[in-house]
Amino acid sequence: MNPRGVAMRAGWQRGVIELxxxxxxxxxxxxxxxxxxxxxVALFFLRDKAFGGFQLGALVLPSMLGMNAAMGMxxxxxxxxxxxxxxxxxxxxxxxxGMLGYLVSKVVSVAGGLLVDLAILLVPGLIIIxxxxxxxxxxxxxxxxxxxxGLLATLPIGAILGSVFTSARAQGLIxxxxxxxxxxxxxxxxITALPDWLQWIAQLTPIxxxxxxxxxxxxxEAAVGVxxxxxxxxxxxxxxxxxxxxxxxxxxxxxxxxxARRESGSSVAGRRERALQRxx
Amino acid sequence: xxxxxxxxxxxxxxMRYGATEVLHDVALRAHRGEVLALLGPNGAxxxxxxxxxxxxxxxxxxxxxxxxxDPAHGDERWRARLGVVLQSWRDHGKWRVHxxxxxxxxxxxPYSDGAIQRPWxxxxxxxxxxxxxxxxxKIRTLSGGQRRRLDVAIGxxxxxxxxxxxxxxxxxxxxxxxxxxELVQRLAGDQGTTILLTTHDLDxxxxxxxxxxxxxxxxxxxxxxxxxxxxxxxxxDEVRWTLDGKPCVESTKDSTVFVRELFTRYGEAIxxxxxxxxxxxxxxxxxxxxxxxxx
Numbered sequence: 246m247n248p249r250g251v252a253m254r255a256g257w258q259r260g261v262i263e264l265x266x267x268x269x270x271x272x273x274x275x276x277x278x279x280x281x282x283x284x285x286v287a288l289f290f291l292r293d294k295a296f297g298g299f300q301l302g303a304l305v306l307p308s309m310l311g312m313n314a315a316m317g318m319x320x321x322x323x324x325x326x327x328x329x330x331x332x333x334x335x336x337x338x339x340x341x342x343g344m345l346g347y348l349v350s351k352v353v354s355v356a357g358g359l360l361v362d363l364a365i366l367l368v369p370g371l372i373i374i375x376x377x378x379x380x381x382x383x384x385x386x387x388x389x390x391x392x393x394x395g396l397l398a399t400l401p402i403g404a405i406l407g408s409v410f411t412s413a414r415a416q417g418l419i420x421x422x423x424x425x426x427x428x429x430x431x432x433x434x435x436i437t438a439l440p441d442w443l444q445w446i447a448q449l450t451p452i453x454x455x456x457x458x459x460x461x462x463x464x465x466e467a468a469v470g471v472x473x474x475x476x477x478x479x480x481x482x483x484x485x486x487x488x489x490x491x492x493x494x495x496x497x498x499x500x501x502x503x504x505a506r507r508e509s510g511s512s513v514a515g516r517r518e519r520a521l522q523r524x525x
Numbered sequence: 526x527x528x529x530x531x532x533x534x535x536x537x538x539x540m541r542y543g544a545t546e547v548l549h550d551v552a553l554r555a556h557r558g559e560v561l562a563l564l565g566p567n568g569a570x571x572x573x574x575x576x577x578x579x580x581x582x583x584x585x586x587x588x589x590x591x592x593x594x595d596p597a598h599g600d601e602r603w604r605a606r607l608g609v610v611l612q613s614w615r616d617h618g619k620w621r622v623h624x625x626x627x628x629x630x631x632x633x634x635p636y637s638d639g640a641i642q643r644p645w646x647x648x649x650x651x652x653x654x655x656x657x658x659x660x661x662x663k664i665r666t667l668s669g670g671q672r673r674r675l676d677v678a679i680g681x682x683x684x685x686x687x688x689x690x691x692x693x694x695x696x697x698x699x700x701x702x703x704x705x706x707e708l709v710q711r712l713a714g715d716q717g718t719t720i721l722l723t724t725h726d727l728d729x730x731x732x733x734x735x736x737x738x739x740x741x742x743x744x745x746x747x748x749x750x751x752x753x754x755x756x757x758x759x760x761x762d763e764v765r766w767t768l769d770g771k772p773c774v775e776s777t778k779d780s781t782v783f784v785r786e787l788f789t790r791y792g793e794a795i796x797x798x799x800x801x802x803x804x805x806x807x808x809x810x811x812x813x814x815x816x817x818x819x820x
Contacts, residue, residue: 248601248635255631262628266619331616336679338581340632341605509581510611510691511572 252342253349260353267358277358281366284309289373299468303376307463308432310363311456314395317359318403319423324351325407326416329504330520332513338505348501351404356396363392378465391458391482398451398486401493408504411516423452432456435471444473451489454482529557531590532687532719533578538587540573540743547573548743551587555736557686558717560709562724562734566813570743571723575691578721579609591687605636605643608685608718610676610693618665622656622675623647625664626682633683644682654678654708670701677708681718688712690722694729702729709733727809739809741816751805761807765799772797 246254267273288309292302328334328347337343371379378384406419429443430436430453436444447453460468461477469475533555540548548570555561563571576582577589580596580603589596594603617625630644637643645653651660654674659667667675673693680688690709694702710733712718724730730737731751739747739754747754762780766773768791777783780800787795 246635248632251635252632255628258631259628262620262624270619328616332611333616335611336616336629339579339604339607339609339611340629341601341636341683342632343629346632509576509579510609511576514612 252346256346256349259350263354264357302374307459308456311459315452318399321403322407387462394486395455398489401497408500534590536588541585560720562730564730565740569740608680608688610680610690623660630682763801767796
């Protein structure tokens with residue numbers, strides 16, 4: 246096999262190993278379950294509340310799935326920063342085709358972890374909540390393509406954020422604008438109730454379209470009434486997520502290469518010094 | 526030591542950060558299987574030099590060849606022939622020793638050639654660095670010395686032809702240091718690996734290296750074997766004696782000639798003669814002091 250093929254396979258194995266590690270230690274298991282469980286508790290109390298002729302729980306669950314899927318970009322970004330700080334990335338750089346393997350592994354471990362997290366929310370959610378349109382194969386195929394396209398759109402953004410913001414502290418800060426975008430993305434509150442200018446901002450982000458796509462997959466046809474233009478807008482969803490995906494896949498290699506070029510033993514040692522000062 | 530193939534070849538190397546010049550005209554050369562130590566105080570430019578050779582840092586000027594390739598343009602095939610021992614901190618803490626070495630080794634499989642079978646078998650390698658008992662352990666549970674040996678194992682998992690070690694024994698206790706020196710000597714001796722290491726520890730340089738290059742303030746001020754260096758530079762022997770019971774002391778470049786003249790002149794009146802040869806340490810300190818005065 247050629248060297249790049251070998252590296253991609255090694256990256257796949259690396260991703261699987263990291264995935265396994267993240268589900269076999271207490272602290273990480275806790276973080277995998279914490280948010281889904283809190284959301285399920287909220288869903289449980291919302292399940293019978295009515296909103297515009299629908300059960301509120303049914304309206305909220307697909308949106309939560311969309312939001313969680315979008316959060317993959319935050320974990321991608323955080324992992325990149327952490328791996329750079331502790332020297333994992335430099336090891337990859339010192340290995341032939343190691344950066345390629347590293348990137349494959351991140352996609353596998355972040356996307357894989359995300360799928361499990363979504364299942365942790367969705368499976369009990371389907372039991373608690375009535376009124377979702379999950380009977381047809383079409384629902385599941387819509388859910389699949391929205392998810393795949395959504396990850397293609399958001400994971401590169403996460404990789405770029407992780408390359409540009411170098412410190413763990415900056416990583417904490419970039420979560421704030423992302424949370425703000427989630428707040429206006431129609432996930433907690435129908436977007437049509439927001440002022441026009443906020444609607445426009447929300448529709449520029451992939452987060453809104455992930456939520457919309459999930460609602461289109463899991464809600465009955467009549468629920469389309471709360472959406473902009475009374476439509477699930479699949480074409481627009483493909484368009485916006487597609488633009489983000491293409492832009493991300495074009496820009497990410499450039500940014501990652503620039504970041505990798507700057508890595509050396511002394512840059513890792515410098516960050517280590519600073520981190521130890523923070524602790525001490 | 527050897528007259529074989531030139532593996533490291535550096536000439537006129539300069540490095541500038543903005544207005545500050547950190548390397549002035551560095552030149553060095555190493556043949557296959559040779560161990561070179563770059564010795565100097567902190568801030569002398571050792572790490573910068575080694576990072577340029579590793580291909581992790583771009584130089585300002587000069588000619589650099591590692592295995593016949595300019596590191597600034599080294600491809601992955603070139604990278605596969607190199608070993609870099611990094612100072613680890615807490616990376617891969619959740620991985621097990623055996624698991625990580627097997628994984629990192631797998632990247633090297635396509636780069637075997639007739640002479641060298643890559644990668645090094647993980648179990649064999651773990652035995653070579655003395656970690657067999659800890660093979661199944663999570664990396665974050667290793668002690669400092671064990672972790673450092675793992676760092677070396679990671680550096681050599683691809684059976685490199687050149688190995689770079691930057692300050693390899695910082696923070697070692699004497700026993701760990703001894704074991705580490707054994708390992709480096711085995712690598713150079715049995716495997717024919719060319720090794721460039723940086724250190725500010727004089728004894729370490731003297732013990733491990735075939736040749737020592739003394740780098741201070743970005744310049745190589747002396748180069749040679751430990752014995753060469755002692756002979757070559759400034760080092761003066763110290764001669765002590767008593768003349769009719771009165772203690773005398775004198776520093777001289779050539780103690781043999783000095784002592785012969787002493788006896789010719791005073792004969793029986795000389796007692797308690799003691800000659801202390803210039804040590805490598807004296808030489809080193811003299812050199813560092815000179816270059817600091819010059820700066």
